[in-house]
Amino acid sequence: MAEIKWPSAANRGLIGKSISRIDGPWKSSGRAKYTYDQGPAGMLYAKLVTSPYAHAKVTAIDTSRAERLPGVRAIHIFTAVGKEVNWEGHEVVGVAADTEELAEDAARLIRVEYDPQPYLVADTDAQHAGPGRFREMSPRKTGDPEQALQQADVTSEGTYGQPVITHCCHEAHGSVAEWKGDELYVWISTQNVSGLSNEYASALNIPATNVHVDCQVMGGGFGSKFAADSWGVAAAAMARKAGRPVKLMLDREVELLSAGCRPSLHAKIRVGAKRDGTLIAWDSESWGTAGMSGGGVPQLPYIIQVPNSGHRHTSIFTNIGPARAWRAPNHPQMCFLTMAALDDLAAKLNMDSLDFFLKNVGLTGERAGVYKQQMLMAADMIGWKQKWHSRGDKTPGHIKRGLGLSFHTWAGGGHMGYCRTTIHPDGSVEVATGSQDLGTGTRTVIGIVAAETLGLPLDAVRVEIGNNKYPPDGASGGSTTVGGVSSSTRTSATTALNELFAKAAPSLGTTADKLEAVGGQIRVIGDPSKSIPWKKACAKLGTTPIVAMGQRNFSLISSGVGGVQMAEVAVDIDTGIVRMEKMVAVQDCGLIIDMKTAMSQVYGACIMGTCYALYEEKIMDQQTGTCLNPNMEFYKLSGLDDIGDITVHMMTEDSYQDRGVIGLGEPPVISPGAAISNAVANAIGVRVPELPITPDRVLAALGKGGLV
Amino acid sequence: MTKELIRLKVNGETHELAIAPNKLLLDVLREDLGLTGSKRGCDDSSCGCCTVLIDGMPMLSCVALATSYQDAEITTVEGLARDGELDPVQEAFMSWGGAQCGFCTPGFLMTTHALLEKNPDPTLDQVREALASNICRCTGYTQIYESVLAAAQKIREKRKNEIAISK
Numbered sequence: 054m055a056e057i058k059w060p061s062a063a064n065r066g067l068i069g070k071s072i073s074r075i076d077g078p079w080k081s082s083g084r085a086k087y088t089y090d091q092g093p094a095g096m097l098y099a100k101l102v103t104s105p106y107a108h109a110k111v112t113a114i115d116t117s118r119a120e121r122l123p124g125v126r127a128i129h130i131f132t133a134v135g136k137e138v139n140w141e142g143h144e145v146v147g148v149a150a151d152t153e154e155l156a157e158d159a160a161r162l163i164r165v166e167y168d169p170q171p172y173l174v175a176d177t178d179a180q181h182a183g184p185g186r187f188r189e190m191s192p193r194k195t196g197d198p199e200q201a202l203q204q205a206d207v208t209s210e211g212t213y214g215q216p217v218i219t220h221c222c223h224e225a226h227g228s229v230a231e232w233k234g235d236e237l238y239v240w241i242s243t244q245n246v247s248g249l250s251n252e253y254a255s256a257l258n259i260p261a262t263n264v265h266v267d268c269q270v271m272g273g274g275f276g277s278k279f280a281a282d283s284w285g286v287a288a289a290a291m292a293r294k295a296g297r298p299v300k301l302m303l304d305r306e307v308e309l310l311s312a313g314c315r316p317s318l319h320a321k322i323r324v325g326a327k328r329d330g331t332l333i334a335w336d337s338e339s340w341g342t343a344g345m346s347g348g349g350v351p352q353l354p355y356i357i358q359v360p361n362s363g364h365r366h367t368s369i370f371t372n373i374g375p376a377r378a379w380r381a382p383n384h385p386q387m388c389f390l391t392m393a394a395l396d397d398l399a400a401k402l403n404m405d406s407l408d409f410f411l412k413n414v415g416l417t418g419e420r421a422g423v424y425k426q427q428m429l430m431a432a433d434m435i436g437w438k439q440k441w442h443s444r445g446d447k448t449p450g451h452i453k454r455g456l457g458l459s460f461h462t463w464a465g466g467g468h469m470g471y472c473r474t475t476i477h478p479d480g481s482v483e484v485a486t487g488s489q490d491l492g493t494g495t496r497t498v499i500g501i502v503a504a505e506t507l508g509l510p511l512d513a514v515r516v517e518i519g520n521n522k523y524p525p526d527g528a529s530g531g532s533t534t535v536g537g538v539s540s541s542t543r544t545s546a547t548t549a550l551n552e553l554f555a556k557a558a559p560s561l562g563t564t565a566d567k568l569e570a571v572g573g574q575i576r577v578i579g580d581p582s583k584s585i586p587w588k589k590a591c592a593k594l595g596t597t598p599i600v601a602m603g604q605r606n607f608s609l610i611s612s613g614v615g616g617v618q619m620a621e622v623a624v625d626i627d628t629g630i631v632r633m634e635k636m637v638a639v640q641d642c643g644l645i646i647d648m649k650t651a652m653s654q655v656y657g658a659c660i661m662g663t664c665y666a667l668y669e670e671k672i673m674d675q676q677t678g679t680c681l682n683p684n685m686e687f688y689k690l691s692g693l694d695d696i697g698d699i700t701v702h703m704m705t706e707d708s709y710q711d712r713g714v715i716g717l718g719e720p721p722v723i724s725p726g727a728a729i730s731n732a733v734a735n736a737i738g739v740r741v742p743e744l745p746i747t748p749d750r751v752l753a754a755l756g757k758g759g760l761v
Numbered sequence: 762m763t764k765e766l767i768r769l770k771v772n773g774e775t776h777e778l779a780i781a782p783n784k785l786l787l788d789v790l791r792e793d794l795g796l797t798g799s800k801r802g803c804d805d806s807s808c809g810c811c812t813v814l815i816d817g818m819p820m821l822s823c824v825a826l827a828t829s830y831q832d833a834e835i836t837t838v839e840g841l842a843r844d845g846e847l848d849p850v851q852e853a854f855m856s857w858g859g860a861q862c863g864f865c866t867p868g869f870l871m872t873t874h875a876l877l878e879k880n881p882d883p884t885l886d887q888v889r890e891a892l893a894s895n896i897c898r899c900t901g902y903t904q905i906y907e908s909v910l911a912a913a914q915k916i917r918e919k920r921k922n923e924i925a926i927s928k
Binding site: 092154 | 781788791792795796797798799800801802803804805806807808810837838839841842847851852854855856858859860861862863864865866867870888889890892893894895896897898899900901902903904905906
């Protein structure tokens with residue numbers, strides 16, 4: 054009888070190996086069909102009319118001219134007369150027409166009148182936000198930070214911050230909706246295949262049983278695609294009205310204005326240490342915006358429990374746009390503020406930052422040993438001891454180099470979900486779960502776990518995901534997918550295998566509990582000579598396949614990981630341009646199912662982190678209430694030429710792997726901002742206090758001190 | 762807008778199409794020919810997801826009028842595979858993990874294909890420069906340039922073998 058646990062390291066045939074993703078052939082051939090690629094017969098295209106104001110009341114909507122345009126098939130009101138819009142880009146009216154061009158023409162013919170209201174899009178000053186525009190959160194205090202600051206031998210004070218950024222998924226938010234009678238079929242770019250039925254059902258007044266959701270591949274989500282959203286419901290409503298399928302994908306502009314903001318976070322921070330570097334005091338006053346919602350209260354300092362620490366936070370309510378979870382919500386912001394403030398303190402202590410963080414690593418609590426091991430490993434990988442210099446690269450020339458480090462944590466865990474394994478009498482196998490693959494490798498991981506469990510090659514298992522007809526699986530958020538699907542798959546495949554053992558045992562003259570499945574054989578444990586091939590064993594099923602369910606299983610998963618990243622930058626002090634030259638990432642994520650897709654998550658996180666460290670900002674103009682860069686020309690992401698060498702190391706010692714499976718999507722994206730900012734400070738001798746570290750900010754910082 | 766009859770040669774096949782003269786090449790490929798491999802990522806020629814080859818040159822099909830390319834050989838990602846066999850660039854992106862979510866992949870494949878046709882032995886810096894205009898949001902560029910260098914090596918080996926055989 055196979056037990057529901059992970060195989061030991063020596064007995065892993067597939068788990069932990071570097072395996073290419075099973076959907077690679079679709080993606081490399083152009084055959085992968087994204088939501089954006091769907092085009093059912095008779096499909097209409099929908100476009101939106103959105104608010105040009107940051108805050109306004111809708112006073113009139115006239116759709117008559119659009120309705121008279123031949124080829125216009127349906128109109129949908131998102132924001133009725135009398136209701137308010139709360140950011141530029143807020144959806145007001147939708148229109149579906151025969152072609153995309155016609156839908157655009159029709160949208161231009163729709164007249165909306167607004168009564169503009171007071172707005173706020175600046176988040177840089179909590180005190181001047183105005184009445185009703187901010188909320189002070191309850192302060193937290195441990196020990197006596199004021200007294201500790203006075204007793205400290207060395208103190209450092211600074212103001213740091215990072216603006217609102219967006220998700221900027223390559224595939225915009227959107228869906229294609231088609232009705233067959235009163236059954237709704239939607240292709241939607243979503244992180245939540247199994248969780249959308251109720252949202253559609255209640256909005257459209259149909260039973261959840263009639264909602265059919267499909268998403269086989271998607272072009273990014275990063276936390277912004279958990280819901281059907283108003284535009285998803287609108288596509289379905291217009292399709293019903295028109296009696297034809299409707300495609301509604303957001304334009305890039307609306308995508309950047311409306312489809313998700315990462316909250317900003319700024320803080321004035323004071324820190325203090327003893328002469329030997331022992332950290333004793335922290336005090337911070339932070340503020341930031343999550344749009345019109347309060348957002349969470351950041352936990353400062355991040356990870357490091359300073360004995361005397363105080364923190365106060367003010368949420369500012371702005372019309373910047375709606376906040377959505379962005380890969381590792383709050384962590385990158387908290388991490389940057391903390392690591393930057395502490396790195397500045399280390400510089401004032403004239404200490405090597407690595408020595409300073411190592412000296413205080415005990416303050417991180419239970420993961421101190423992990424961080425220490427990872428810091429030493431990362432230092433070795435980047436050549437910290439050989440390359441490190443005190444603040445300000447003194448070598449001649451206008452290119453200055455520097456090193457910085459940061460570390461992070463994330464919970465992970467596994468979301469609730471179910472998996473169904475079917476073993477057919479002809480030996481073929483299907484595993485099905487209503488999960489989704491955001492590109493992370495979920496489909497591949499499920500295949501690996503099932504194949505490993507059944508002793509079969511990977512291509513002998515058919516993996517079915519991305520549709521809500523399969524057993525439900527949780528939303529992909531919080532790095533919980535791999536824990537959820539790997540444990541539900543292992544459980545269902547093991548249960549199915551045990552049923553097969555029971556059928557095969559008599560022909561091997563033994564009982565089910567004495568059997569194992571290895572190398573395409575069902576064989577007697579300890580006596581490989583007694584075996585039958587997989588197919589022959591399955592033939593004993595007669596005409597009825599084995600179907601076994603499994604669900605998320607806590608005995609196979611864990612949560613809580615650590616990671617350390619170090620960055621080397623080159624800064625041109627004439628132009629202010631920063632280049633990320635090298636980055637090393639050392640990451641723990643428990644038992645790794647597929648080394649290749651796991652490392653890919655870390656590589657991807659390092660570029661995403663470099664993007665928000667150096668380029669990304671939703672630039673808002675308080676004069677007009679509008680966003681100045683709602684396009685990819687000026688909402689900058691890095692290109693291949695902007696990125697240096699990235700080296701990834703995954704912790705694979707038994708002590709890590711024995712913990713079980715833990716998620717990985719978010720943790721590696723937390724540290725890059727801090728590591729790069731610290732490296733820039735090390736290079737030029739002065740802190741650039743705001744992310745992204747754009748050339749103007751570098752030159753402004755140099756104007757106040759440092760090397761120039 | 763009144764449609765016009767045009768002739769487009771895509772992936773070796775000539776199509777006669779009735780399209781509006783202002784229709785973008787990307788939309789003709791995707792909507793009229795069902796070739797959805799090429800993507801629109803940005804709406805403003807910033808991301809490279811719509812890259813196709815026009816007479817072997819990588820071009821952004823989202824800012825090209827279809828009618829302007831009636832005399833050209835147009836190649837999309839669907840045209841890279843020959844007789845159902847993926848070409849070395851596609852193979853390399855698969856095995857080196859060059860595609861994560863895969864949305865930007867067709868654009869990268871086309872630019873890479875054009876680079877390696879011209880220069881089958883590029884340095885890393887040449888790869889960086891050639892692919893600088895294709896934006897990836899999630900994969901990480903490391904695996905992408907590793908894929909390109911691996912494809913280059915495969916192409917060189919293939920050519921060497923072909924020369925050896927022909928001798």
